[in-house]
Amino acid sequence: MTSFMSQWVSLKSGQGFTFCTLFVISPSSPSLDPGAPVGFVLGVDLLHIFPLEGATFLCPADVTDPRTFQRIRELLPGGRADVILSDMAPNATGIRGLDHDRLISLCLSLLDLAPDTLCPGGTFLCKTWAGSQSHRLQKRLTEEFQNTKTVKPEASRKESSEVYFLATQYRRGKGSVKA
Numbered sequence: 313m314t315s316f317m318s319q320w321v322s323l324k325s326g327q328g329f330t331f332c333t334l335f336v337i338s339p340s341s342p343s344l345d346p347g348a349p350v351g352f353v354l355g356v357d358l359l360h361i362f363p364l365e366g367a368t369f370l371c372p373a374d375v376t377d378p379r380t381f382q383r384i385r386e387l388l389p390g391g392r393a394d395v396i397l398s399d400m401a402p403n404a405t406g407i408r409g410l411d412h413d414r415l416i417s418l419c420l421s422l423l424d425l426a427p428d429t430l431c432p433g434g435t436f437l438c439k440t441w442a443g444s445q446s447h448r449l450q451k452r453l454t455e456e457f458q459n460t461k462t463v464k465p466e467a468s469r470k471e472s473s474e475v476y477f478l479a480t481q482y483r484r485g486k487g488s489v490k491a
């Protein structure tokens with residue numbers, strides 16, 4: 313997660329902090345006040361997150377809750393992020409198919425927030441566990457972003473089913489015509 317993040321944001325890591333979903337505004341984003349020296353990072357998690365300099369946290373908060381969505385909109389300068397990045401995961405039951413289905417549902421819920429929170433041209437990165445429903449998420453990403461690929465960070469164990477979907481060049485936004 314940290315290696316992915318370093319491509320877009322500069323955050324101190326290895327401090328035991330946790331986050332599941334980040335909404336990131338890059339330093340050059342038109343959403344930001346031109347005078348602002350740095351980007352903006354908003355982290356959301358069901359669990360309490362220890363404060364981290366340079367980041368704003370919304371926690372405990374459930375990203376699937378409409379009230380959280382409202383708060384995200386209020387907290388993001390300009391109301392939109394350049395990057396939505398998630399390693400959100402439900403508590404694993406150990407039943408592989410069920411855990412997979414629940415994670416795909418979470419990722420789809422997060423993607424549902426994109427029309428109102430992600431800038432056109434923006435990036436969406438999410439963790440999944442490979443399985444039978446991955447194609448549903450992949451299909452949505454392919455429809456809504458210009459480029460989509462599957463990536464696995466070096467830190468992810470080879471034998472783990474964990475894979476990330478990286479989608480760039482968001483084509484949609486509120487008011488755009490659905491394909």
Ligand SMILES: C[S@@+](CC[C@H](N)C(=O)[O-])C[C@H]1O[C@@H](n2cnc3c(N)ncnc32)[C@H](O)[C@@H]1O
Binds near residue numbers: 329374
């Ligand atoms: C794999 S952990 C991520 C841990 C963190 N990124 C780290 O490296 O320590 C998954 C996280 O997703 C969070 N999560 C699961 N479902 C969520 C939801 N609906 N809304 C917000 N956070 C959620 C959990 O609370 C948990 O902290």
